[in-house]
Amino acid sequence: MAKTTRIPRKAQVMESLCVACGCCVKVCPMKAISIYKGIKAVVDQKLCVGCGKCVKECPASVIEIQEVGP
Amino acid sequence: MKMWYDYLWILSLSYLILGFFNILFAWLGLICFFTPLVISVVKGTKGYCNRYCGRGQLFSLLGGRFGLSRKRDVPNWMKSKAFRYGFLIFFFIMFFQMLWNTYLVFAGAAELKQVVTLLWTFRVSWQWAYHGELLHPGAAQFAFGFYSVMLTSTILGLITMILFKPRSWCVYCPMGTMTQLICKVKNKE
Ligand code: SF4
Ligand code: SF4
Ligand code: SF4
Numbered sequence: 378m379a380k381t382t383r384i385p386r387k388a389q390v391m392e393s394l395c396v397a398c399g400c401c402v403k404v405c406p407m408k409a410i411s412i413y414k415g416i417k418a419v420v421d422q423k424l425c426v427g428c429g430k431c432v433k434e435c436p437a438s439v440i441e442i443q444e445v446g447p
Numbered sequence: 448m449k450m451w452y453d454y455l456w457i458l459s460l461s462y463l464i465l466g467f468f469n470i471l472f473a474w475l476g477l478i479c480f481f482t483p484l485v486i487s488v489v490k491g492t493k494g495y496c497n498r499y500c501g502r503g504q505l506f507s508l509l510g511g512r513f514g515l516s517r518k519r520d521v522p523n524w525m526k527s528k529a530f531r532y533g534f535l536i537f538f539f540i541m542f543f544q545m546l547w548n549t550y551l552v553f554a555g556a557a558e559l560k561q562v563v564t565l566l567w568t569f570r571v572s573w574q575w576a577y578h579g580e581l582l583h584p585g586a587a588q589f590a591f592g593f594y595s596v597m598l599t600s601t602i603l604g605l606i607t608m609i610l611f612k613p614r615s616w617c618v619y620c621p622m623g624t625m626t627q628l629i630c631k632v633k634n635k636e
Contacts, residue, residue, distance in 0.1 A: 394526050396526070396531075396617060396618055396623055396627060397493045397496065397497075397623075397627050398496050398497070398614065398617040398618075398623060399493065399496055399497030399498070400503075400617065402497060412493060412497055414491055414492065414634040415487060415491060415492040415626065415627060415630030415634070416627065416630050416631055416634065433518075434612075435612075436521065436611075436612045436615045436616075436617050436618050437521060437526045437615075437617075437618045438520040438521065439526070
């Protein structure tokens with residue numbers, strides 16, 4: 378089945394460039410992102426569904442949707 | 448679900464408008480100066496940016512809902528540490544210069560100047576918002592100076608909002624950079 382073989386796509390934050398503004402947190406429909414100690418955004422890979430809303434919102438454009446290995 | 452703090456943009460907008468009527472309202476801006484610092488120093492988070500900042504909300508509203516943004520990526524230099532920290536330092540220098548000018552008026556060494564300085568360069572006569580209050584002229588000088596800072600950063604934010612993503616101001620906002628730095632130091636990273 379195609380569904381089981383599809384590689385999951387998840388949000389990845391380029392942490393060193395993240396400004397910790399929290400814009401991504403606000404738009405994530407899965408509540409998958411949190412700001413770690415005011416330093417950077419951290420995505421809970423278990424919750425993320427790869428919708429890309431955070432990518433669009435991030436003012437610094439430091440989030441990418443990437444395929445993650447199984 | 449919308450929370451009460453999702454409406455703080457109304458306060459930010461009111462603040463900017465009030466400055467056109469009575470410059471002394473500018474003093475209220477100290478709230479958005481100290482709150483982020485206190486939160487980052489005490490709690491070690493960017494709770495102000497993440498929740499309460501009305502200015503950020505205003506930009507996402509204008510650039511997002513009202514579509515006043517090209518929604519392009521900011522250039523790489525703008526998100527570089529060099530630019531962000533450099534802008535923070537520049538902002539600080541200009542801020543202390545403003546405080547110095549205020550001090551001079553308090554000390555009686557300079558006259559009150561009823562101008563709002565935009566982008567640290569353009570002096571706009573602003574007498575209509577000053578009605579010769581009972582307060583010391585120094586208090587008014589601070590109001591003019593502080594309002595200049597607030598209006599200048601709003602203008603910069605609006606420009607980058609239009610050119611890039613709605614909240615691109617947050618990439619180089621001195622308050623945001625400073626609170627992130629405080630968090631980094633406090634949480635040792
Ligand atoms: S891709 Fe979607 S689900 Fe994943 S973190 Fe971003 S907004 Fe949340
Ligand atoms: S929106 Fe972008 S810069 Fe802001 S916290 Fe999220 S990942 Fe970091
Ligand atoms: S970075 Fe500046 S404008 Fe953006 S949310 Fe933080 S304090 Fe507000």
